Amino acid sequence: MQLAIKATFLLLSDTHAKNGVAVPSLSVDVAIHCGDLTDGSKIHEFETTLALLRSIDAPLKLIIAGNHDFTLDEPVYQEKADTARRVFSITPKLMRKEYGNSGDAHRLLSHEDALFQLSNGADLTVYASPFTPAIEADWGFQYKRGDSHDFAIHSKVNVVITHGLPKGVLDLTNSRQRGGCEQLFAAVARARPLRTWRGTKPQRNPSHFTDIENGASSVIETLATIEPRQSDSTETKLGKECRLRRLTEEGYRMTSHCSQDESPAR
Known part of the structure; x- marks a missing residue:
């Protein structure tokens, strides 16, 4: 009989290499970044996001690319580089300075210290x-x-x-x-x-x-409950601002697939 093992997840997406992205200071089993690590796929942006991911306490960290991370999509990147040279006269040296050499972004993400094993015994x-x-x-x-x-x-x-x-x-x-x-x-x-x-x-x-x-499934928040609108009363706007500030400061809300938990996610 296969035993069920509880595992905690932290999910990130579309951080676009912004500085000051808040992540909760708690330990989780798996951290997942769902893409758009960068804004313009520049090599320093990958390094910024990797520094953010290293700050998360998780034995397993999974990363995928997004549409903004185009240097990881080799055919698209080569086409962009060719256009930059042909149309805008951008030199290969400047391209390398901003985006690195071909394959550099891949090597950053496949560095040996980015490989982890889930230690709680769970198969995922x-x-x-x-x-x-x-x-x-x-x-x-x-x-x-x-x-x-x-x-x-x-x-x-x-x-x-x-x-x-x-x-x-x-x-x-x-x-x-x-x-x-x-x-x-x-x-x-x-x-x-x-x-x-x-x-x-x-x-x-x-x-x-x-x-x-x-x-x-339990709904934690929706955009309608945290984004102020012009039609909102002053009291409603203040309430939404407070909820948004609380979510930003907390950085997370706990939920799970266990029916006995306060906020079950199914």
Whole structure:
């Protein structure tokens, strides 16, 4: 009989090499950065984010690229470098100063001190993909929206790490449109990693309407509850500012897949 072992996770994304990113000062089993380590994929930006990740107390740290980390996508980077030389007369020396030599960013992320083993005895099967539907043509790890992209997530996967979002899961844009990927949601729904799903198998055409048991998860906060709006009263704005400040200062909220916990996430 396989025993269930509790494991704690800290999730980061889109830090864009900003200085002063707050991370909680607690020990976790796994820290995950879901991409956009940098803003412009410059070598010093990778170093800034790696310094942030080193400050996290976790024996296992998993990192994937995002569309801003285009120097990790070799064909895209080579195309950008060729355009910079041909159109803007940027010298190879200046390119190396800002972005490093080909492969330098890869070597930074594969340094031996970035490899860890989970020490609590838990087995964790992870699928990871940096690919997202294209917004602009010259970003990294992108595919054209509507084109077929294979997310080969198998049924033994516990955790799916992606830079883009499955359609219907935290993917509302500023224009209130769904920006996530239908193919990614379908692949996740077929694999069914840890969360609560409806029924014993996915629908023929899986969607967030038909396949997720949304009522079984606790909502910690939403953008509507922490972002002040023009229509808000002064009292409401102050309340939102207090909640946002509290979340920033705390850096995290605890939740888990255990039904007896205060904020179960399923």
